[in-house]
Amino acid sequence: MSTNTPQALKLNRLLQLCSANLPVGGFSFSQGLEYAVENDWVTNVDTTQSWIELNLSVALAQTDLAVLKRLYSALIEGQEEQFNHWNELILASRESYELHMADVAMGKALVRLLNQLDNLPTDKQQVLLQIQDMSFVSAFAIAAFTFDLDLLSAQSGYCWTYIDNQVAAATKIVPLGQTQAQNLLYDLSEKVEAVVSAANLVADDEIGASLPHLAMASAWHENQYTRLFRS
Numbered sequence: 168m169s170t171n172t173p174q175a176l177k178l179n180r181l182l183q184l185c186s187a188n189l190p191v192g193g194f195s196f197s198q199g200l201e202y203a204v205e206n207d208w209v210t211n212v213d214t215t216q217s218w219i220e221l222n223l224s225v226a227l228a229q230t231d232l233a234v235l236k237r238l239y240s241a242l243i244e245g246q247e248e249q250f251n252h253w254n255e256l257i258l259a260s261r262e263s264y265e266l267h268m269a270d271v272a273m274g275k276a277l278v279r280l281l282n283q284l285d286n287l288p289t290d291k292q293q294v295l296l297q298i299q300d301m302s303f304v305s306a307f308a309i310a311a312f313t314f315d316l317d318l319l320s321a322q323s324g325y326c327w328t329y330i331d332n333q334v335a336a337a338t339k340i341v342p343l344g345q346t347q348a349q350n351l352l353y354d355l356s357e358k359v360e361a362v363v364s365a366a367n368l369v370a371d372d373e374i375g376a377s378l379p380h381l382a383m384a385s386a387w388h389e390n391q392y393t394r395l396f397r398s
Contacts, residue, residue, distance in 0.1 A: 172315040180314035185324040191276040196269040197396035199384035229376035232366035238308035254305040262382035274301035
């Protein structure tokens with residue numbers, strides 16, 4: 168990867184990629200949290216933290232972040248076939264229709280944005296950007312790589328995107344106060360380094376994790392009587 172991009176610019180690119188203003192629609196999905204609140208699994212700040220932290224340390228570490236590492240390697244080495252393999256694996260790992268739909272919808276939105284950014288050099292990734300069903304993880308990898316970010320920054324940023332979206336959702340539906348939300352962001356972000364380190368030790372045949380409550384909450388959310396978030 169290039170080392171010519173100034174560090175300050177890299178930081179700003181990372182902030183742009185992880186911003187809640189990024190038009191990928193992450194704010195419209197609760198990733199199962201809305202049903203968990205409806206079913207009284209998540210009722211306050213402590214149970215909210217437990218829900219997000221478990222998903223972060225198991226689902227993201229064992230699947231998303233581990234695959235993100237391999238997608239990055241494929242981009243560095245120019246291995247399109249390997250990139251496709253890991254993109255298909257991450258999509259196959261989604262345990263409900265809703266989780267799969269959210270992943271593909273956000274992936275397509277990010278690809279559309281990358282193609283529309285005027286001064287972003289995506290020529291080398293055009294073949295990959297034509298993938299019909301692109302996971303958000305895969306699109307995120309392409310964006311971070313094109314922004315000249317290192318893998319650790321990309322993985323940390325991906326964690327922040329997940330934490331920020333989940334806390335924002337919890338603020339609306341648990342509900343939480345703004346100060347409680349900020350305390351959650353502060354505490355959960357301290358877990359990121361350990362989560363990323365664990366993810367980078369996952370072997371190929373260890374990728375994947377099952378969280379039955381998350382899968383069930385997401386599946387049942389599809390038929391929930393009233394919903395604030397997309398299904």
